[in-house]
Amino acid sequence: MKNIDKELADIVGSEFVSNHPEEKFIYSRDMGTMEPAFPDLVVMPNTTEEIQKIVQLANREEIPITPMGGGLTLSGLVRPLKGGIVMDLKRMNRIIAVNEKSRYVITEAGTSQGMLQAYLKKHHPSLKHSVPDAPPIATIAGNVLIHGSGHISQSGGFHSEMLNGMEVVMPTGEVVRIGSCATSPYWFSRAPLPDLAGLFLGWAGTTGIVTKLAIKLYPNRLFNDVKAFVTEDSEQVAEVIHRVTGTQVAEDVNVVMSSRMPGFQIVFMTYSADTKEELTWKRNLIRASLKKFIDDNVGGFMVVLPVLKGDFLEVPMKNITQFADEMQGGGFEYIGAIMPIELFSEAYRTGIEIADHFGIPHFIIVRVVGLGHCMMFAYAYAFNRADEADIKKVQAALEDTNRKVLQMGGIPWKAEAPAQKQIIEHMDPNTFALMNRIRAVLDPKGIMNPGNWEV
Numbered sequence: 001m002k003n004i005d006k007e008l009a010d011i012v013g014s015e016f017v018s019n020h021p022e023e024k025f026i027y028s029r030d031m032g033t034m035e036p037a038f039p040d041l042v043v044m045p046n047t048t049e050e051i052q053k054i055v056q057l058a059n060r061e062e063i064p065i066t067p068m069g070g071g072l073t074l075s076g077l078v079r080p081l082k083g084g085i086v087m088d089l090k091r092m093n094r095i096i097a098v099n100e101k102s103r104y105v106i107t108e109a110g111t112s113q114g115m116l117q118a119y120l121k122k123h124h125p126s127l128k129h130s131v132p133d134a135p136p137i138a139t140i141a142g143n144v145l146i147h148g149s150g151h152i153s154q155s156g157g158f159h160s161e162m163l164n165g166m167e168v169v170m171p172t173g174e175v176v177r178i179g180s181c182a183t184s185p186y187w188f189s190r191a192p193l194p195d196l197a198g199l200f201l202g203w204a205g206t207t208g209i210v211t212k213l214a215i216k217l218y219p220n221r222l223f224n225d226v227k228a229f230v231t232e233d234s235e236q237v238a239e240v241i242h243r244v245t246g247t248q249v250a251e252d253v254n255v256v257m258s259s260r261m262p263g264f265q266i267v268f269m270t271y272s273a274d275t276k277e278e279l280t281w282k283r284n285l286i287r288a289s290l291k292k293f294i295d296d297n298v299g300g301f302m303v304v305l306p307v308l309k310g311d312f313l314e315v316p317m318k319n320i321t322q323f324a325d326e327m328q329g330g331g332f333e334y335i336g337a338i339m340p341i342e343l344f345s346e347a348y349r350t351g352i353e354i355a356d357h358f359g360i361p362h363f364i365i366v367r368v369v370g371l372g373h374c375m376m377f378a379y380a381y382a383f384n385r386a387d388e389a390d391i392k393k394v395q396a397a398l399e400d401t402n403r404k405v406l407q408m409g410g411i412p413w414k415a416e417a418p419a420q421k422q423i424i425e426h427m428d429p430n431t432f433a434l435m436n437r438i439r440a441v442l443d444p445k446g447i448m449n450p451g452n453w454e455v
């Protein structure tokens, strides 16, 4: 690594390369439980061309590169497991174009959720993008690449499904375009071409560095409201979700369960409209879809006081971030299990059992993705980073959760390296062999975020 810092400084400027111990410390970890892994160097490029040059250098010297957006997955995905360079993309945060008619935005990969939200509010107030409940510094690219979900995922699906196209620097240094932008000046869709986006989605930065991307935008309506349905019968929740999503009215459906309200499952449904009449009509549709459960005494609508509505309609929801620091020690990690909604009750009971077993207060939040097509079932554990025993306990709980999720038929999302190995053990071996073949072709020197998706 001796002269690499100088070569990198020639590419990006000396103020954007560092091997200082403070920087290496910060880039070695996140707020989750994974052990730190130290980079040799941190670099912050400003253009696609600079990234190309860094990748060519890394190929020549066989130095690992870990691309990083906000570094907020909590599962340690941007820890450089085999050292080398952490490439922090936050300087590449220009919003390139908004197409109002075809409702999409083209942006650089380091643009954060908060930046895009603020930009649209100011320049295109009739449009919005689907925002995760992550802190606003999380990047659009980082979130799309891990199949994230957000406040309009009920109708739009995973954020990766809202992706129209990408520009990518391949592990060997070529720049490729994916989607309609490969053939047309418009970034309107991934169809009808062979869909190469799958070479980069869900791979944890092991197949290339995304430099630009286009995502779909949605109407930002004038009126927003939330309804809350509460039940103590977990067996019924999958049917509640099925019915309410069947109306195609709610934009976001979340179920919250916490040891502060033991036994209750509260289903929050947000919806929006351009007029008050439309809002009332949508509210009535949601009510009607769940009438059966009220008639059967299975549950009922809960009043959400006007003072609290703001909290539930806030995007992203700040009170989730507050829970993340409940133990006052800055430690937080969750297993977001992607699973079919019919597993709701079993997944809920499993969550309570794990929390009881490890003596951790339970906090479970579920986001329905698509029209009830599946759900992200999050088992969340806050912990105190200053307390070693607390960390060990949460690590054990996370491992147990991953194992049980896979046994149930779910799949841990944005899986940390040990959980990736658990997934691989459950995976069809031919599928894993195909993954390895693809990776060997794309990245013959094995420089991209090595240690992930490996046995």
Ligand SMILES: Cc1cc2nc3c(=O)[nH]c(=O)nc-3n(C[C@H](O)[C@H](O)[C@H](O)COP(=O)(O)OP(=O)(O)OC[C@H]3O[C@@H](n4cnc5c(N)ncnc54)[C@H](O)[C@@H]3O)c2cc1C
Binding pocket: 066, 067, 068, 069, 070, 071, 072, 073, 074, 077, 078, 089, 109, 131, 132, 133, 134, 135, 137, 138, 139, 140, 141, 142, 143, 145, 146, 147, 148, 149, 150, 203, 204, 205, 206, 208, 209, 210, 211, 320, 321, 324, 449
């Ligand atoms: C309180 C809290 C709430 C959350 N709520 C949600 C939620 O509602 N929905 C949700 O989806 N997530 C949520 N998250 C999880 C996570 O924070 C987000 O998904 C976040 O958007 C990830 O983006 P990032 O920029 O931090 O990604 P990073 O952690 O920087 O990167 C994620 C992965 O993508 C790779 N990568 C990043 N950028 C590139 C690139 N340009 N090219 C190639 N590879 C790249 C990285 O190497 C890494 O493997 C939450 C997190 C917290 C702390």
